[in-house]
Amino acid sequence: MxxxxxxxxxxxxxxxxxxxxxxxxxxxxxxxxxxxxxxxxxxxxxxxxxxxxxxxxxxxxxxxxxxxxxxxxxxxxxxxxxxxxxxxxxxxxxxxxxxxxxxxxxxxxxxxxxxxxxxxxxxxxxxxxxQALMKANGMVATTDQIxxxxxxxxxxxxxxxxxxxxxxxxxxxxxxxxxxxxTMIEDPTEPKRRSPWDVRTGTDNGLAGGGAPDQPFGEQGTNRPPSRWDTLKEGWIALWQSPRLRSLTLMDMTDMLGGSVWAGAFLLVFVKEILLKGEQWWGYINASYFAGAVLGGLLVVALVERLERRLFTAMLLGMLGYAVLTVWFALNDHAPLTLFIVLLTGPFTELAAVSRRTLIQRSVDKELLPKVFSAQNTLLNTVSGLSLLLMSGIAEWFGIINMYLFAAAISVLAAGVGWLNRKSFKAKSTANL
The missing domain is CATH 1.20.1250 (Growth Hormone; Chain: A;)
Known part of the structure; x- marks a missing residue:
């Protein structure tokens, strides 16, 4: 495998x-x-x-x-x-x-x-x-969190x-x-390298499966050499033209909008103003958060066979469970209980993240996938920066508790985006066509 x-x-x-x-x-x-x-x-x-x-x-x-x-x-x-x-x-x-x-x-x-x-x-x-893709993503996510x-x-x-x-x-x-x-990695989708200097792609034409980038997603077309602009926008076109990719990216962006609430500065304010504890508790909460993420990655790997049969449901469950725990976190002022709540967020966070990544990987041709991930990462990096500004303003004007409640509402909204587009997840993935 x-x-x-x-x-x-x-x-x-x-x-x-x-x-x-x-x-x-x-x-x-x-x-x-x-x-x-x-x-x-x-x-x-x-x-x-x-x-x-x-x-x-x-x-x-x-x-x-x-x-x-x-x-x-x-x-x-x-x-x-x-x-x-x-x-x-x-x-x-x-x-x-x-x-x-x-x-x-x-x-x-x-x-x-x-x-x-x-x-x-x-x-x-x-x-x-x-069949081993979700397990592989879980393994990678677990080591990332460790x-x-x-x-x-x-x-x-x-x-x-x-x-x-x-x-x-x-x-x-x-x-x-x-x-x-x-240098030891071999890409099985590319022709075997003839020498260490054989570094160009097998097609070197920037197209995914020979399709012209301006055509509808997944169609085959002419083999005309694409311009640089065509190549740059190919991943973006795929994100827009595939209903499933569009839904997953919108969910990711919506979820990312509230994701910055776990940044160190926000947590420190919560610890001092709500929990009335010193900076050492800031460290405890960070440690508990990452410990939960590691636990979540291990659980995803252990339960991968069951989750594979309900991947879309697992993704929504992860997002909604995270939202509920974020509300509990915001409304709680008991420090030891806070550590337990944060620990529990890890499995739900990893469940949602690994499920989304697996669904994306199965929703597009393997040749086009790097460009899709590149376009998506650009969007998410932009949203991440905007999230910091937005959440800073909410914390300043409405208080740190309302900031966490707002972040929880955003996660519910992201799950709602997935539910409204659930029909796109019932179609057979393009990776298997």
Missing amino acids: FKRSFYVLWGSQTLSNTADVLYLVALTTFVLDRTGSVVFATLVPFLRVSAQLVSGLIAPLMIAKYRLPFLLTLSQFGQFVLFALLAVYLSPLIGGVQLLPVYAIIMCISFLDGWTTPARNALVPRLVAD VQFAGWAVSGVLVAAFGPFPVLVAVAAAYGLTMALT
Whole structure:
């Protein structure tokens, strides 16, 4: 059911995600130590998301031209070089203190990283049998959450003990190893590579199944070479023309609009104003949240055979269960009970997320899937930024409790979007046509 390349992809991406957490903590700590300014420190994640957004917009051009494993390798090689340069700049030998070079390198690293998520998510269904797809997504989601759960705590200890420079050296080494592992991935949908330099796609024409991008989704047409504009908009057209993809993307965007309520600043306000506890409880809630997400991923993997038969229902159940628990969280002021509530949100969150990803992967031709994920990630990154602004305003004007209640209502709305479009989920997926 799982090809060898899937395990290589899974392991290399887990290592890459671990390195990401390490470098974010190291650089945020460095900037905060140098400036003492929270604004300058928050520029690190802001510039990262901004660069990934730009990268996502042009990713289809790269996807149309190059094999997905090569794009991953290229991204990780570039990040390896950039992290090495950053480590040298911050080393005791040079002792760089200017922030402009640091910010510039962060943007370049994040731009390269913008290809990684759509490439990974599109490779998974190529490397596993269809009946094992949900299990594979659950395994990937579980390790992602474990990295987030353990990574932030461990990286904070490492940075405090050794400083940013040694941590960045370790990050560069991790990316070097990740790059080496990625070269071992073989995409079974592409012709076998004739040499290490055989990196272009088998068709190199930017089309999914030979269909012209301006035609209705799934139709076959002429083989005319597409323009760059055609290639850039192909994933967007697929999102719009497929009722199922359109519904899933709208659900994702709606859900993402309320997803920022678990950001650290909002939780800290809730802990201090509602629970009347100190900052240590902020850490406890974060730990409980990630522990619940890990538990949720493990449950999805364990129950995958039952969930497969009711994938659409499982997705709606996950979203509604999350909404109910968010309301309970908002209305509760008992600190120990809060930890239990947050722990319970994990399984419902993972159930909804893994189900949605699996449905997307089964709803489009495997050749077009990377461009679809690229378009969707661009939308979700944009909504994520808007969500922070929206939720900040609601918390400021209406209070932190009403902000969480509003987020719960948004999740119910997202589930409602799915229910109203339920007919599109009864059709046979294009992946099986």
